[in-house]
Amino acid sequence: MLQMSEVHKVYESTGSEALKGVDLTINDGEFVFLVGPSGSGKTTLIKLLTGELRATSGTVMVNGFDLQTIKRRKMPMYRRTLGVVFQDFRLIDKMTVYDNVAYAMRIVGAKKKEIAERVPFVLNLVGLDEKGGRYPSELSGGEQQRVSIARALVNNPSLIIADEPTGNLDPARSLDLMLLLEKINALGTTVLVVTHEKELVNAFSKRVIAISDGRIVGDGMDGYYAYETE
Amino acid sequence: MGITLMRPNNVGYLTKEGFKSIFKHGLMSFASVTIIMACLIIMGVFVMLALNINSIINELEKQNEIVAFVDEEYTEARAMGLKNAVLSVENVSSVEFVTRKEAMDSFSEDYENGLFDEIDATVFRDRFIVHVYDIELTAQTKTDLEKVDGIAKVNAHLEYADGFIKVRNVVSIISAVLVAILAVISVFIMSNTIKLAAFTRREEIAIMRMVGATNSFIRFPFIVEGLMLGLLGGGLGFLAVWGLYTVVCNNLLTSSMSGLVEIVAFGGIMWPLLGVFLGVGVLVGAFGSNIAIRNYLKV
Numbered sequence: 001m002l003q004m005s006e007v008h009k010v011y012e013s014t015g016s017e018a019l020k021g022v023d024l025t026i027n028d029g030e031f032v033f034l035v036g037p038s039g040s041g042k043t044t045l046i047k048l049l050t051g052e053l054r055a056t057s058g059t060v061m062v063n064g065f066d067l068q069t070i071k072r073r074k075m076p077m078y079r080r081t082l083g084v085v086f087q088d089f090r091l092i093d094k095m096t097v098y099d100n101v102a103y104a105m106r107i108v109g110a111k112k113k114e115i116a117e118r119v120p121f122v123l124n125l126v127g128l129d130e131k132g133g134r135y136p137s138e139l140s141g142g143e144q145q146r147v148s149i150a151r152a153l154v155n156n157p158s159l160i161i162a163d164e165p166t167g168n169l170d171p172a173r174s175l176d177l178m179l180l181l182e183k184i185n186a187l188g189t190t191v192l193v194v195t196h197e198k199e200l201v202n203a204f205s206k207r208v209i210a211i212s213d214g215r216i217v218g219d220g221m222d223g224y225y226a227y228e229t230e
Numbered sequence: 231m232g233i234t235l236m237r238p239n240n241v242g243y244l245t246k247e248g249f250k251s252i253f254k255h256g257l258m259s260f261a262s263v264t265i266i267m268a269c270l271i272i273m274g275v276f277v278m279l280a281l282n283i284n285s286i287i288n289e290l291e292k293q294n295e296i297v298a299f300v301d302e303e304y305t306e307a308r309a310m311g312l313k314n315a316v317l318s319v320e321n322v323s324s325v326e327f328v329t330r331k332e333a334m335d336s337f338s339e340d341y342e343n344g345l346f347d348e349i350d351a352t353v354f355r356d357r358f359i360v361h362v363y364d365i366e367l368t369a370q371t372k373t374d375l376e377k378v379d380g381i382a383k384v385n386a387h388l389e390y391a392d393g394f395i396k397v398r399n400v401v402s403i404i405s406a407v408l409v410a411i412l413a414v415i416s417v418f419i420m421s422n423t424i425k426l427a428a429f430t431r432r433e434e435i436a437i438m439r440m441v442g443a444t445n446s447f448i449r450f451p452f453i454v455e456g457l458m459l460g461l462l463g464g465g466l467g468f469l470a471v472w473g474l475y476t477v478v479c480n481n482l483l484t485s486s487m488s489g490l491v492e493i494v495a496f497g498g499i500m501w502p503l504l505g506v507f508l509g510v511g512v513l514v515g516a517f518g519s520n521i522a523i524r525n526y527l528k529v
Contacts, residue, residue, distance in 0.1 A: 084440055
C-alpha cells in the first residue's frame with residue numbers, strides 16, 4: 001500500500017517547490033497511471049517513492065516503510081520491496097541478460113537453485129527466455145525494457161513503479177509493454193506507471209491520477225484527456 | 231521472498247565478480263596496476279639506495295677504532311692478560327692486542343723515509359685496538375676503558391664518531407621523509423586512478439543501489455578487485471626493483487668501483503621487501519577502492 005499525506009518538496013538549491021501538499025493513496029493490487037506535463041512534479045514524486053529524495057514535509061508510507069524517518073541502512077531493505085522500471089532501462093552493460101535479472105535475487109541472498117528456477121521463469125514471462133546469454137547492447141530497446149521489467153519482477157515485489165517505461169519505444173512496442181504490465185498486475189502486483197503518452201493511457205481503462213504544478217488535479221477512470229492542462 | 235542481509239553464499243559470487251571485473255574493465259585495471267607498480271618502483275629504488283648508504287656508513291663506523299694503551303710498567307705477557315678485562319667493558323665488540331714491536335713496525339711502515347729507524351721499540355706501549363658495537367657510546371666506552379687497571383691512556387676519535395652519527399642521522403631523516411612523501415604521493419595517485427575507475431562505473435553502482443543492494447554488497451567486489459590489482463602491482467613492482475637492482479649491482483661489480491663499496495645483497499632483504507611491496511599494494515588497492523566508491527554509495 002502506498003500513502004502520501006500533505007507531501008511538500010522544496011529543492012533547497014533553487015528554492016522551487018516541486019510538490020505542494022500531495023495526498024495520494026494506492027491500494028494493493030491496483031493499476032494506476034500517473035500523468036502530467038513536464039515539470040508537473042511527476043519525477044519528484046517518483047524519486048520520493050524510490051528513496052532518492054526525501055520530502056520536505058508530510059508523510060510517505062510505502063509497503064510498511066515510513067520514508068520520512070527511514071534510516072539510510074534500511075533503504076536497501078525497502079527498495080527490495082519495489083520493482084522499478086526506468087525510461088532508460090538502467091541495465092548493467094557488463095552483465096548478461098540473465099545476470100542482470102539474477103543480480104536482483106543475489107542481493108537478497110537467494111540460493112543458486114532458487115535463482116536457477118526463478119530467472120528463466122521471469123525471462124519467459126517477458127518473452128526473453130531465448131536471450132538470457134545476450135548482453136544489453138545486443139538487444140533492441142523494447143527487449144532491454146523487458147529485461148528491466150524482468151529484473152523488477154524477479155523478487156515478487158509488492159509494487160512496481162514504471163517511470164516513463166515506453167519513452168524510448170515505438171507505439172507497437174509500447175502497447176506490448178503495457179499489456180505485459182497489465183498481465184503482471186493481474187498476477188497480484190500493484191503497478192504505478194508514470195507517463196505522458198495520452199493515447200496509451202486512454203487505451204486502457206485504468207485509474208488515472210493527474211498531477212500539475214505540484215498538486216494532484218484529478219483522480220478517476222476518465223483517461224488522460226480529462227485532466228489535460230497543456 | 232524474504233528480505234535478508236548478505237549471506238555467506240554471496241561471498242563466493244562477489245569474489246568471483248571482483249575477479250571478473252578486473253578483466254571487464256581491462257584498461258582501468260592496467261592503469262591501476264601500472265600506477266601502483268610505478269610508485270612502488272620509485273619507493274623501492276629509494277629504499278635500496280638508503281639501505282646501501284646505511285650499510286656503507288655502518289662499515290665505516292666499524293673501522294673507527296679506540297686505542298687503549300697499557301701501562302709502561304707492564305710486561306708484554308701481563309699486558310696481554312688484560313685482554314679479557316678490556317673485552318668485558320660494555321659496548322666493546324672486539325679487541326686486538328698489539329705489542330710495542332708491532333706498533334713500532336706499523337709506525338715505521340707509515341714513514342718509509344727511515345726517519346724512525348733508530349727508535350727503540352720501548353718508546354712505544356703495548357696496546358689494544360678496540361672496536362665498539364655502538365659508535366654513539368664511544369665517549370662512555372672511552373671513560374670505562376680508562377678505569378680498567380693497567381690501562382694508562384685511551385685515544386678515541388670522538389670527532390669522527392660524532393661525524394658518523396650526524397651523517398647517519400641525516401641520512402635516516404632524509405630517507406624517512408622521502409619515503410613518507412613518496413608514500414603519500416603514491417596513495418594520492420592511486421586513489422585518483424581508482425576514483426576515475428569508479429567514476430566510469432557510477433551508473434552501474436547507482437543501478438545496484440536502486441535494485442536494493444546494500445553498500446557492503448556493492449563494495450565487496452570493488453575491494454576484491456582493488457586488492458588483487460594492488461597485489462599484482464606490488465608483485466610486479468618487486469620484480470622490477472629486483473631486476474633493476476641486479477643490473478645496477480652487476481655493473482658496479484664489473485666497474486672500477488668494484489671493491490670500494492660493499493653492496494647490500496638483494497637476497498638478504500628480498501623477503502621483507504616483498505612483504506612490504508605486497509602489503510603496500512594490498513592496502514593501497516583495498517583502501518583506495520573503498521575511498522573511491524564511498525561517494526557513490528551515499529544516495
